[in-house]
Amino acid sequence: MTALDLQQFRVGSLPTVFYIPNYVSTEEEQALLTDLRASKQWRTVSGRRLQNLGGIIHKQGLISAPLPSWLQPLVARLAAETGIYGNVGGDVGQPNHVLVNAYQPGEGILPHEDGPLYHPAVAILGLGAPAVVRFAHKRSNTQADADAAAMAAVGGDAHVYKHQLVASVVCQPRSLLIFRDVAYSDCLHGILEAAVEEIDDSCVNAAQAGVQQQQRLPRGGERISLTVRRVLRTHKLGIRL
Numbered sequence: 527m528t529a530l531d532l533q534q535f536r537v538g539s540l541p542t543v544f545y546i547p548n549y550v551s552t553e554e555e556q557a558l559l560t561d562l563r564a565s566k567q568w569r570t571v572s573g574r575r576l577q578n579l580g581g582i583i584h585k586q587g588l589i590s591a592p593l594p595s596w597l598q599p600l601v602a603r604l605a606a607e608t609g610i611y612g613n614v615g616g617d618v619g620q621p622n623h624v625l626v627n628a629y630q631p632g633e634g635i636l637p638h639e640d641g642p643l644y645h646p647a648v649a650i651l652g653l654g655a656p657a658v659v660r661f662a663h664k665r666s667n668t669q670a671d672a673d674a675a676a677m678a679a680v681g682g683d684a685h686v687y688k689h690q691l692v693a694s695v696v697c698q699p700r701s702l703l704i705f706r707d708v709a710y711s712d713c714l715h716g717i718l719e720a721a722v723e724e725i726d727d728s729c730v731n732a733a734q735a736g737v738q739q740q741q742r743l744p745r746g747g748e749r750i751s752l753t754v755r756r757v758l759r760t761h762k763l764g765i766r767l
């Protein structure tokens with residue numbers, strides 16, 4: 527497998543976001559959806575259905591488990607083609623964890639950062655239905671505290687806390703969203719709890735995703751996404767409990 531020229535898939539000016547339409551074919555999508563739906567690993571966490579494949583993540587790192595065999599070709603292809611998982615001892619870094627999230631129309635994921643447990647780059651494959659991933663600049667605690675204090679001083683709500691939206695990416699089914707650098711380290715990302723997405727001026731990939739600015743995009747059906755990452759510290763389940 528040869529490396530892709532990622533630069534040709536760069537979208538927007540936020541460092542650094544890439545969008546690759548049709549990363550998998552409709553046949554591959556159907557095969558993945560069939561295996562994902564049949565998996566016994568589904569859990570419900572804070573109202574969202576998810577699967578942890580490759581092991582369970584703890585504050586200390588990953589208690590690793592083998593990735594399912596049907597997922598291994600995709601993960602190997604992602605590592606070789608994107609090269610985003612770094613270099614490990616002279617070899618291309620391999621992702622070791624896949625978080626699978628299922629979203630019905632109207633469901634989303636709150637703005638969050640993926641944090642320091644991972645090599646700071648992530649690839650998200652979207653299947654089944656579209657969604658919009660929005661990036662907002664994280665504000666420093668000092669800045670947020672100063673704003674909250676200023677608010678409180680004038681009798682306002684000290685908890686009002688707005689992140690600044692910097693980019694939104696329409697993730698069509700079968701597409702790959704990759705982000706790293708500032709987008710990984712200094713931004714939050716999330717998906718609105720919307721049944722219909724409003725495409726606004728913050729959209730950085732309207733042409734690549736085949737949508738128009740100001741368009742309304744119905745989420746349409748269930749979206750299943752695969753968040754593919756490399757957890758930096760891993761432990762084998764040999765710990766005596």
Ligand SMILES: O=C(O)CCC(=O)C(=O)O
Nearest residue numbers: 625627640650659751753
């Ligand atoms: O489903 C998505 O596109 C986003 C998932 C995500 O941000 C995560 O798993 O950390």
Ligand SMILES: [Fe+2]
Nearest residue numbers: 638639640715
């Ligand atoms: Fe995330």
